[in-house]
């Protein structure tokens with residue numbers, strides 16, 4: 414093979430080098446698309462929807478004190494059907510109206526506890542405090558009030574549309 | 589800028605020398621398509637590594653969940669069926685390519701002095717490729733996988749004297765079950781890849797050290813054509 418020493422044009426060696434690099438880049442891209450796609454796939458999943466869960470007879474809830482109800486949500490956890498514990502707070506109001514809150518503190522997810530002295534909900538973790546009347550933030554780092562949940566009454570039972578939300582941000586967005 | 593970064597690195601690592609040795613080495617005249625099967629095998633090895641890492645993220649090595657986890661991967665994960673497909677077809681093509689590579693080396697007499705050790709390391713690599721196939725086949729834990737591996741391990745059981753010992757060690761028990769599955773998963777994703785990687789490094793070192801063999805049809809002119817390492 415003649416070497417091109419004139420400094421002009423492209424030698425055959427260089428040309429083949431470029432072609433090899435281009436083919437290599439093409440093949441690498443073809444492999445990278447599905448591989449990276451499958452790797453980041455969990456971040457592109459559609460948001461989960463709620464699931465309706467009965468919290469029991471409506472007459473066990475009172476106006477004065479919120480009541481904590483532990484529930485079990487059945488989640489499709491990858492290839493496993495997982496039963497996961499969750500907690501909600503229920504407050505009764507007039508005319509068969511209720512307020513149901515997801516008990517997870519909106520800061521980072523500790524379960525908020527009822528403090529009967531202060532009559533507020535308190536997060537055990539970083540000092541988050543939520544108001545009894547509407548679950549708004551009174552103190553601490555939580556970026557939004559407690560997340561209220563949809564409910565309906567069916568055959569004398571309170572049925573809640575349980576849902577998890579993204580934590581640590583201002584907007585209430587489904588997870 | 590690109591050259592100055594390359595220079596900075598080269599002065600401190602000597603990476604340029606390695607690059608030269610691997611990609612700018614002299615190749616004897618007359619080398620053709622037949623000499624590409626080693627590199628093709630190498631490519632598939634890298635493909636299997638990359639797709640295998642993704643598969644491992646979604647695979648659960650228990651008899652209860654193995655099959656479901658693979659079905660989840662192929663039906664629920666974006667590109668899952670493509671990644672699994674690449675690994676599946678890559679596995680078969682790797683066996684074909686490595687066999688062709690060995691056949692060519694044999695037919696061209698490339699295993700002769702001074703390349704005997706390249707050949708021996710190659711034979712070990714051939715065994716590892718077959719080992720990958722055998723152990724990977726069990727992982728989906730469907731009927732075919734289960735019975736094929738039952739039969740395969742029973743073969744080991746017929747070896748004189750050591751047969752039963754081999755069978756029990758391979759399976760991790762007298763029957764194919766939960767212990768066999770985690771064992772095969774470890775063979776397939778930890779043991780064999782580390783062995784393969786070490787041996788491939790040795791194999792390629794030897795290939796570079798000796799240069800590619802001169803094809804037989806040019807042997808009379810060999811003295812003039814024997815590959816030498818010259819600056820590129």
Ligand code: HEM
Pocket residue numbers: 622623624625626627629630633686689690693698699703706707708709710711713714717788791795799800801
């Ligand atoms: C994982 C499996 C293997 C990989 C990745 C691999 C890779 C390579 C590569 C890239 C080369 C240089 C290019 C070529 O001549 O094709 C080579 C050469 C060689 N391989 Fe392999 N190889 C593998 C298995 C084997 C097997 C199974 C044998 C034979 C039993 C073998 C014997 C040799 C020999 C003797 C050479 C030198 C050939 C020459 O100088 O012309 N290799 N191998």
Ligand code: FES
Pocket residue numbers: 518519520521522523536537538539540541553554555
């Ligand atoms: S988790 Fe509630 S305050 Fe941090």
